[in-house]
Amino acid sequence: MQIVTLCLPNVKRKTETRPKKCLYCQGETFQRWGKVPKPVRDSRCRNVQVYRYRCCHCRRTFRYYPEGVDQADQTLRLRKLAAIYWVLGMSLRSVTLALAPFGVKLSHMTVWRDLQEQADRVGKQRHWQPVRVLGLDGAYPLVNGKKPPVLIAVDLGNGQPVAIGQVDESNPQAVKRWLEPLVKRLGVSVIVTDDLSSFRSVAPKLGLEHQVCQFHVRRWVGRTLHDLKQRVPQEWLWVLDEIKGLLTELPLEGSRRLFELWKQIPEPRSGRNGSPLSPLDQLRYLLLRLSGHWDSYRLFDWQKDVPWTNNGTEQAIGRMKMRARTVRGYKSWQGMHAALLLSGSGVAW
């Protein structure tokens, strides 16, 4: 379990500051125009004082709320507390029960509306914040008894999720359709993904640089090497060792070296007419593949803000799943969307 620091917003009973700009005309001078008590729902206070001001320029009046309070009955602190309970896996009804000891009565529908509103707000903020390095990963969350494939996009600059789509990550057309507007809107330059061919084909089409998660590469290459070790002729075992060394070091000239190794191994005699590839042919194929993909393995080496794994994306998905684990899945698509945005945002922690 990840350790998180709980930080609830402050709620002040009255404000010590004055408004800086008029809500309507950007005027900067005001007259105080009376005060009104505002009953609030909060874990600590019941009432706050709201001042009214009149703009000296456009003469309209408006309410100026103290910290942690806005038009809503529930303070920001209470809304955040409810969101945390919910993200951690409480049902809407349990959230209302958990707030009762604070003397707060909320219906479960109010909690649900608050969550949706907060998720929408987070979503809109993310919508236009530029993202340079975007992590992508697929998942199969339990939603309403089904497990639809989804694709999750995370800003790897700050670890926050930015979007979730009902997209199968192994389908390049679907990935491109979903990713293209997102990339344009956020100004993405680099994607970080697993070693899937769909991302490999989409990245150049969208003008993106591509870093492949090195955990995944090492895992599948490690498995392949382990398997080949039992089967390739003894005299070629040194090639396997050299591949392993290259992947550990990821040197700049790795691609060329792998290509040279490929040339040294004799051409296949099998693999034509549908006969299965011999172990040695499989080794040749591996060398060619790694050589061709080399640049996408070591982008992080010269671009400092590109991580060498897709860990940040996996963590965001893990936080989203935290709720799903305790409630055995999501009841709706909106619920999952809210959980993703709230669990990875300043709203929930």
Ligand SMILES: [Zn+2]
């Ligand atoms: Zn004004």
